[in-house]
Structure formats: structure tokens, C-alpha cells
Amino acid sequence: MSEPGVVERLRAAGCVFAEEEAELLRAAATGPVELDALVERRVAGLPLEHVVGWADFAGLRIEVDEGVFVPRRRTEFLIGRAVGLARPGAVCVDLCCGSGAAAAVLLASVEGAEVHASDIEPAAVRCARRNVEPRGGRVYEGDLFDPLPPELRGRVDVLVANVPYVPSGDVALLPPEARDHEPLVALDGGADGLDVLRRVAADAVDWLAPGGRLLVETSERQAAAAVTAVTAHGLAAEIVEDEEWYATVLVATRTGRDIPGAAASASR
Incomplete structure (x- = not known):
């Protein structure tokens, strides 16, 4: 899936920071098929952190599994x-x-x-x-x-x-x-x-x-x-x-x- 296609799908789903999210999803995917699956999960409403499996918190990469509370930036x-x-x-x-x-x-x-x-x-x-x-x-x-x-x-x-x-x-x-x-x-x-x-x-x-x-x-x-x-x-x-x-x-x-x-x- 091309970068513009990822961004467009994310934007259509209401993701405000579509470009930044697209970059993270591409980095998490091992190839086009997995990227498509990750984008599909994000478009379906899963938190980005659950999709990629981690959150950036105070400079650390914190692993975040599905069903676990996502640490907030605040x-x-x-x-x-x-x-x-x-x-x-x-x-x-x-x-x-x-x-x-x-x-x-x-x-x-x-x-x-x-x-x-x-x-x-x-x-x-x-x-x-x-x-x-x-x-x-x-x-x-x-x-x-x-x-x-x-x-x-x-x-x-x-x-x-x-x-x-x-x-x-x-x-x-x-x-x-x-x-x-x-x-x-x-x-x-x-x-x-x-x-x-x-x-x-x-x-x-x-x-x-x-x-x-x-x-x-x-x-x-x-x-x-x-x-x-x-x-x-x-x-x-x-x-x-x-x-x-x-x-x-x-x-x-x-x-x-x-x-x-x-x-x-x-x-x-």
C-alpha cells in the first residue's frame, strides 16, 4: 500500500495526525500485507498504541498490549x-x-x-x-x-x-x-x-x-x-x-x- 493511500484511509477515518500515524504504522509493518492489516485495525478504531504495540512516554518506548490502558501524554x-x-x-x-x-x-x-x-x-x-x-x-x-x-x-x-x-x-x-x-x-x-x-x-x-x-x-x-x-x-x-x-x-x-x-x- 502506498504512503498516500495509508494517509488517505487514516484521514477518512478521522485520524487527525494521519501523516504521523502512517509513518508509525509503516515502521511497525514487515511488508505491504501487514501494513494493510495494521491500517485496517486503526481505521476500525483501535488505539494507535494497541495497533503498533507501544507508546512513547517520557522518552521511553512502553509496550502496550490490546486491552491495556494507554499511558496519556498529560x-x-x-x-x-x-x-x-x-x-x-x-x-x-x-x-x-x-x-x-x-x-x-x-x-x-x-x-x-x-x-x-x-x-x-x-x-x-x-x-x-x-x-x-x-x-x-x-x-x-x-x-x-x-x-x-x-x-x-x-x-x-x-x-x-x-x-x-x-x-x-x-x-x-x-x-x-x-x-x-x-x-x-x-x-x-x-x-x-x-x-x-x-x-x-x-x-x-x-x-x-x-x-x-x-x-x-x-x-x-x-x-x-x-x-x-x-x-x-x-x-x-x-x-x-x-x-x-x-x-x-x-x-x-x-x-x-x-x-x-x-x-x-x-x-x-
């Missing part, structure tokens, strides 16, 4: 903040890890980092293991903190939790690429979109080291409620935003007030 703002907060040798956890993109970036960017990741979706865990474990991290299958090694309690310096935050009533409004091809558990955050965040916040203090940070992506309209959700469990919270990527991130810190004996030490 989430690079979240992981950039996490990397900036992580000292060399930091203990880091990536909850709701999906493909393991955040964990992979932490391993690539933070010298000597100890990185653990978990997800409840078996397909995501299989994918994340290929992205994370060759870089030196560990990936576990299970619900949030449940599968993590118990010895991490009270030792986590940076906790990234890219939880689902789309309100249940808004899932139907998502682009078909996400709505039809990504797992609902990675998208649906409950009635107000904050159900999973509240569960993470309820347990985060037990897992964070003193001064450790929890970082969560949310939306501008949910920011105030997200702050309330974490401060209710003793974490100090701030909202940071990036207008270019339309990204909103909650950064919550375990302060001295929740550390056993802290009050007595402060009064001396």
Missing part, C-alpha cells in the same frame, strides 16, 4: 513531579500501574530507585512486567496495596497512583478509543470519580515514609474534593497544574503529625 507531568521528588535510592510504588509506564520512568530516571508496581488487571500486569522488571523493578497482581510486600509499610518515599477518575456517568462520553478498547476498571472512578482515590488515601499513611509523597492525577473540577479526600486521612495536600498538557496533579505528604511519638517529641 501523565508525563505527573511522573515528572514524581521524579523530581525522588531522591537517589528512593523507595517508589506505582499503584494502578497499567502498562507500568510510571514505574519504568522512575527506574530510568532515579538513581538506585527501588520500584514496585501493582494492578488488578491480569493483562496489565503481564504487560507491566515486560516494561518494569527488565529495568529492575517488581510488578504484582492485586487490588491496590494488597499484593505489595508488607515490608514496604512505612518506607515508601514516592507513591504514584494513577487511579481511574472518570465519574461513572461520564464514561459513555469518552472517545471510543478509550471507551471501547481500554478496561472499564482503569477508567471508571465511581459516582464522582474519586472512589479509588479515597481508598488509596485511607491506606497511604500506613505505607508512606515520614515525609513521603502521594501523587495522583485528577481533573480541575475534582481538585477541591480530591484535596478533601486526602486531608481527611491526615495528609497535607497541594494541587499543581500544567496548562500546556491540561494536567492537574494532587501531591499529598505524610507530615510529622501522623507519626507515632511526633507530638511528644515536638513538645520537649
Whole structure:
């Protein structure tokens, strides 16, 4: 199939960046027959990342299998903040890890980092293991903190939790690429979109080291409620935003007030 033919088919299917996508599809194909099959899958509505099998995230090539949540470019703002907060040798956890993109970036960017990741979706865990474990991290299958090694309690310096935050009533409004091809558990955050965040916040203090940070992506309209959700469990919270990527991130810190004996030490 000629390059113009690929571009025309992609444009007709509504692909905004048809030329760029055509280049990626041609690079992924071993010949004309496979290229035609890849274009057909993209035209049918599969996310480009599922078609070519990878996503570009923070400078890394992250493998993304079909049925696995595709890492969003705006989430690079979240992981950039996490990397900036992580000292060399930091203990880091990536909850709701999906493909393991955040964990992979932490391993690539933070010298000597100890990185653990978990997800409840078996397909995501299989994918994340290929992205994370060759870089030196560990990936576990299970619900949030449940599968993590118990010895991490009270030792986590940076906790990234890219939880689902789309309100249940808004899932139907998502682009078909996400709505039809990504797992609902990675998208649906409950009635107000904050159900999973509240569960993470309820347990985060037990897992964070003193001064450790929890970082969560949310939306501008949910920011105030997200702050309330974490401060209710003793974490100090701030909202940071990036207008270019339309990204909103909650950064919550375990302060001295929740550390056993802290009050007595402060009064001396």
C-alpha cells in the first residue's frame, strides 16, 4: 500500500495526525500485507498504541498490549513531579500501574530507585512486567496495596497512583478509543470519580515514609474534593497544574503529625 493511500484511509477515518500515524504504522509493518492489516485495525478504531504495540512516554518506548490502558501524554507531568521528588535510592510504588509506564520512568530516571508496581488487571500486569522488571523493578497482581510486600509499610518515599477518575456517568462520553478498547476498571472512578482515590488515601499513611509523597492525577473540577479526600486521612495536600498538557496533579505528604511519638517529641 502506498504512503498516500495509508494517509488517505487514516484521514477518512478521522485520524487527525494521519501523516504521523502512517509513518508509525509503516515502521511497525514487515511488508505491504501487514501494513494493510495494521491500517485496517486503526481505521476500525483501535488505539494507535494497541495497533503498533507501544507508546512513547517520557522518552521511553512502553509496550502496550490490546486491552491495556494507554499511558496519556498529560501523565508525563505527573511522573515528572514524581521524579523530581525522588531522591537517589528512593523507595517508589506505582499503584494502578497499567502498562507500568510510571514505574519504568522512575527506574530510568532515579538513581538506585527501588520500584514496585501493582494492578488488578491480569493483562496489565503481564504487560507491566515486560516494561518494569527488565529495568529492575517488581510488578504484582492485586487490588491496590494488597499484593505489595508488607515490608514496604512505612518506607515508601514516592507513591504514584494513577487511579481511574472518570465519574461513572461520564464514561459513555469518552472517545471510543478509550471507551471501547481500554478496561472499564482503569477508567471508571465511581459516582464522582474519586472512589479509588479515597481508598488509596485511607491506606497511604500506613505505607508512606515520614515525609513521603502521594501523587495522583485528577481533573480541575475534582481538585477541591480530591484535596478533601486526602486531608481527611491526615495528609497535607497541594494541587499543581500544567496548562500546556491540561494536567492537574494532587501531591499529598505524610507530615510529622501522623507519626507515632511526633507530638511528644515536638513538645520537649
